[in-house]
Amino acid sequence: MKTQQSYLNNSYIKEMGATVLAIKPEGQNRYRLLLDSTVFYPMGGGQPTDQGKLTHENWTGDVYQVMIKDGEVWHYANETVIPEVNWLVRGAINWERRYQNMRRHSAGHLVDFALYQLGYSPKLLMPFKGDHGKKPFIMYRGTTDEDIKQKLEDKTNELVGRSLKFTTEFQPFEKLQQEAIYLQPGLPNNKPLRTLRLETVGAVADGGTQVGSTKEVGEVKITAIEKKEGNTVIYYQIG
Numbered sequence: 366m367k368t369q370q371s372y373l374n375n376s377y378i379k380e381m382g383a384t385v386l387a388i389k390p391e392g393q394n395r396y397r398l399l400l401d402s403t404v405f406y407p408m409g410g411g412q413p414t415d416q417g418k419l420t421h422e423n424w425t426g427d428v429y430q431v432m433i434k435d436g437e438v439w440h441y442a443n444e445t446v447i448p449e450v451n452w453l454v455r456g457a458i459n460w461e462r463r464y465q466n467m468r469r470h471s472a473g474h475l476v477d478f479a480l481y482q483l484g485y486s487p488k489l490l491m492p493f494k495g496d497h498g499k500k501p502f503i504m505y506r507g508t509t510d511e512d513i514k515q516k517l518e519d520k521t522n523e524l525v526g527r528s529l530k531f532t533t534e535f536q537p538f539e540k541l542q543q544e545a546i547y548l549q550p551g552l553p554n555n556k557p558l559r560t561l562r563l564e565t566v567g568a569v570a571d572g573g574t575q576v577g578s579t580k581e582v583g584e585v586k587i588t589a590i591e592k593k594e595g596n597t598v599i600y601y602q603i604g
């Protein structure tokens with residue numbers, strides 16, 4: 366990958382300077398740009414895309430979508446003037462949108478950590494996937510006959526109340542394997558992987574943006590728990 370992704374080390378960087386490495390047309394007045402570094406999060410891992418602006422002198426591109434395509438991070442922008450390779454651009458993400466996404470994403474992990482602390486995950490309920498967009502949920506393989514909604518919400522908010530730190534670190538697969546409370550299938554074992562830790566609770570593999578403390582997540586509501594074809598779907602909301 367040609368782009369250095371700064372959010373992997375620090376989710377709070379909002380602006381950047383970068384060099385344009387490549388440009389491709391994307392229909393009328395739309396282009397996608399490849400940059401040597403970026404603060405923009407490309408949609409993935411259940412987290413929505415960042416949006417924002419790229420500027421160069423009098424040129425401003427509205428970045429409406431960022432995604433990984435053919436192994437590279439592409440910034441999709443609207444602008445009538447065609448940008449040029451080697452331009453130095455300034456970039457700024459729509460921080461309000463990103464911060465909301467970070468809080469929602471961290472909230473999903475927090476509910477997951479709470480479920481682990483209650484003893485349901487990862488054995489009885491095996492973490493499977495999540496989505497942290499407008500109707501956020503986390504999904505598990507397996508079900509339980511118990512009604513866990515209230516105690517899961519209480520445990521999650523207890524972790525919020527304790528203002529525990531979220532931190533990230535890249536480490537070899539073997540180290541992550543020793544430390545993680547579970548590993549999702551399909552992780553590459555030949556490169557350093559990013560570990561997300563919740564202070565005093567545990568660690569998982571994760572590539573998304575995160576808030577620094579459970580306090581920033583704020584109160585979490587478990588809105589519904591549904592059982593579907595042997596799976597459990599936990600819907601949640603943040604304030």
Ligand SMILES: [Zn+2]
Pocket residue numbers: 410470474571572573
């Ligand atoms: Zn995640």
